Amino acid sequence: MLVPAIATALLVTALEAGRARQPDDPLFDGPPPRSLARAILDGDVEGAFAFVRAGRDPNQVIDATLPDASTGRDRTVHLTPLALATAAGDANAVRMLLSAGVDRTRPENQLALCLARERRDADLTALLTRAIPGTPTCPPHALD
Amino acid sequence: MRYVWLVLAVVLPAAVVLTLILWKTPYPISEGVAIVEDVSSTSDLQFLRPARYYYRPLFFASVFAAWHGSATPAGFVAAERLMMIAPIAILLALLLIRLRPRTTVDAAAAVFAFAVLMGSPAFFDNTEIPLTFTVVGMPAMLAVWMLAERAKGPAPTALFLALAVLAIGFKEQGLVILPVVVALWWLAAPGVSRATAAWTVAFGVAYLAFRFATKGPWAPFEQDIGFGFNVLSAAEASARFGGVPLPAYAYNAVSTISNLLLAEPTSGVFSITRDVVRGEAMPWQYLHVASSAAVTAIIAWWGVRSVTRARVDGWTAESRTAAVLAVAVAASGALSFNYSRERLGGMALVPYAVASFYALRAVLTSLREAEAWRIASVAVGFTLLTGIWQMRVVHTLDAERERAADNHREWLTDTYERRAAFAARGSYLHALDALTPQGTVRPPSPPHYPDWVTRLLGPT
Numbered sequence: 001m002l003v004p005a006i007a008t009a010l011l012v013t014a015l016e017a018g019r020a021r022q023p024d025d026p027l028f029d030g031p032p033p034r035s036l037a038r039a040i041l042d043g044d045v046e047g048a049f050a051f052v053r054a055g056r057d058p059n060q061v062i063d064a065t066l067p068d069a070s071t072g073r074d075r076t077v078h079l080t081p082l083a084l085a086t087a088a089g090d091a092n093a094v095r096m097l098l099s100a101g102v103d104r105t106r107p108e109n110q111l112a113l114c115l116a117r118e119r120r121d122a123d124l125t126a127l128l129t130r131a132i133p134g135t136p137t138c139p140p141h142a143l144d
Numbered sequence: 145m146r147y148v149w150l151v152l153a154v155v156l157p158a159a160v161v162l163t164l165i166l167w168k169t170p171y172p173i174s175e176g177v178a179i180v181e182d183v184s185s186t187s188d189l190q191f192l193r194p195a196r197y198y199y200r201p202l203f204f205a206s207v208f209a210a211w212h213g214s215a216t217p218a219g220f221v222a223a224e225r226l227m228m229i230a231p232i233a234i235l236l237a238l239l240l241i242r243l244r245p246r247t248t249v250d251a252a253a254a255v256f257a258f259a260v261l262m263g264s265p266a267f268f269d270n271t272e273i274p275l276t277f278t279v280v281g282m283p284a285m286l287a288v289w290m291l292a293e294r295a296k297g298p299a300p301t302a303l304f305l306a307l308a309v310l311a312i313g314f315k316e317q318g319l320v321i322l323p324v325v326v327a328l329w330w331l332a333a334p335g336v337s338r339a340t341a342a343w344t345v346a347f348g349v350a351y352l353a354f355r356f357a358t359k360g361p362w363a364p365f366e367q368d369i370g371f372g373f374n375v376l377s378a379a380e381a382s383a384r385f386g387g388v389p390l391p392a393y394a395y396n397a398v399s400t401i402s403n404l405l406l407a408e409p410t411s412g413v414f415s416i417t418r419d420v421v422r423g424e425a426m427p428w429q430y431l432h433v434a435s436s437a438a439v440t441a442i443i444a445w446w447g448v449r450s451v452t453r454a455r456v457d458g459w460t461a462e463s464r465t466a467a468v469l470a471v472a473v474a475a476s477g478a479l480s481f482n483y484s485r486e487r488l489g490g491m492a493l494v495p496y497a498v499a500s501f502y503a504l505r506a507v508l509t510s511l512r513e514a515e516a517w518r519i520a521s522v523a524v525g526f527t528l529l530t531g532i533w534q535m536r537v538v539h540t541l542d543a544e545r546e547r548a549a550d551n552h553r554e555w556l557t558d559t560y561e562r563r564a565a566f567a568a569r570g571s572y573l574h575a576l577d578a579l580t581p582q583g584t585v586r587p588p589s590p591p592h593y594p595d596w597v598t599r600l601l602g603p604t
Contacts, residue, residue: 004531
């Protein structure tokens with residue numbers, strides 16, 4: 001009867017030792033995301049924040065590949081992380097970037113509100129309407 | 145003594161890992177910052193006012209002391225983590241002293257009791273930083289019980305009352321201690337004098353009189369309640385049961401008791417039953433119910449046998465355990481009348497774990513003269529049961545990690561909106577800004593097991 005308990009003690013110890021030796025093992029935290037854009041598109045809020053925490057400017061435009069709703073094909077876009085997170089419909093990433101202090105007065109970031117409206121995403125539209133000062137002028141197709 | 149070391153060696157890894165997880169758990173933004181705001185003023189100690197439904201003066205006093213006594217926010221967070229780790233460590237140490245295994249059978253039963261304690265949702269639900277509520281009452285309860293069982297005569301009444309005040313001051317579930325002390329005196333526990341029992345009753349009556357005399361306008365239901373397969377908001381519950389709330393109160397009380405004894409329902413919702421009916425139940429759900437029901441059945445068998453013998457031979461520490469469990473379970477249920485949560489079974493979990501030790505030991509001892517096939521089948525059955533409870537301990541550790549990861553995620557995503565929502569509350573914003581750096585440090589995440597392991601252990 002002690003066998004399962006001893007096995008569990010060994011398992012718990014081995015898991016912790018493994019975590020200490022290889023924290024990036026897929027069993028634990030996994031390898032860090034390759035890029036800020038990848039982290040946002042994968043919904044990896046913690047991974048995306050790690051880039052910002054490491055000094056990456058969250059207002060800088062980044063390249064990413066997004067599926068085009070009209071053609072179904074992938075297309076490359078050049079957006080700020082906030083606009084990309086909105087285009088991906090990731091409310092947590094949007095909240096994280098707002099919390100991290102993105103510049104909400106920059107037109108590139110204000111595009112996020114246009115994207116939220118274009119996506120008809122009521123939650124993100126409400127959040128970004130509160131966050132972004134003034135009324136940004138939106139292009140006919142925000143991703144173009 | 146070597147069996148104590150054996151049990152310690154087996155239990156220590158999980159206890160140490162739990163400590164490490166808690167030490168790296170971010171202080172939460174949700175509820176945590178509001179608690180700091182509540183204690184931020186040094187002139188208006190509003191948390192001492194008894195009119196509120198939740199009266200936890202010692203809990204708030206401990207946060208007050210940590211917040212105002214720490215030189216830095218990091219110091220405050222360390223103090224809060226220690227305030228969760230310390231009672232857990234004391235509880236585990238007291239349990240080992242209480243069980244004091246002297247044979248191999250004792251050691252097996254003691255290891256089992258530790259798994260029952262640490263693998264129960266009533267334990268996990270009480271280990272959420274900074275909510276050091278019942279987790280203070282649990283070791284206080286065990287300490288009171290050990291004082292009551294000490295062989296060298298009655299312990300000082302003041303000690304009993306001090307431990308009761310400590311437990312109640314952190315959360316009123318600590319009131320469970322009072323009937324337990326009286327029951328122990330009634331059953332001739334050597335450490336409880338008649339004076340202690342009398343003072344305990346007097347204190348209980350005075351405390352209740354004080355609470356009801358100073359109470360404010362309390363709603364019939366303070367929080368959401370589970371009912372059948374659904375959750376009713378406090379407003380819905382008031383509208384539906386507010387006129388005659390007693391049946392709903394009884395449902396909540398029985399739900400808390402049933403969750404402790406059978407792992408179902410959870411917070412009043414029969415979620416496992418619902419999943420079984422819909423054909424969506426996972427293996428871990430069957431394992432939790434089956435392992436809890438098995439332990440409860442063994443305890444029931446042992447309890448009836450112990451009490452029957454006690455009526456003839458007199459009460460012993462072992463037979464009194466059955467009575468303490470019955471009283472603690474009933475009192476915990478009664479105190480959760482307003483809403484049922486897993487954590488509200490915490491005070492009764494302590495005697496439940498101790499009773500599982502005696503029950504398992506009784507089963508194993510009764511097999512000494514049995515046939516080989518019977519011994520083998522019981523051994524296989526109990527090895528399986530022990531294995532399931534060990535899996536539940538691993539699940540507790542993973543769920544603690546997930547809670548830490550959730551706290552971290554909330555700090556990343558919620559600060560902007562909270563700053564906007566609480567812009568007019570300076571103390572809140574001050575605490576939010578001070579605690580943000582610790583919240584953005586990523587804690588270790590739970591392991592990403594293969595699906596089949598998650599289906600056995602349970603989701604985190």
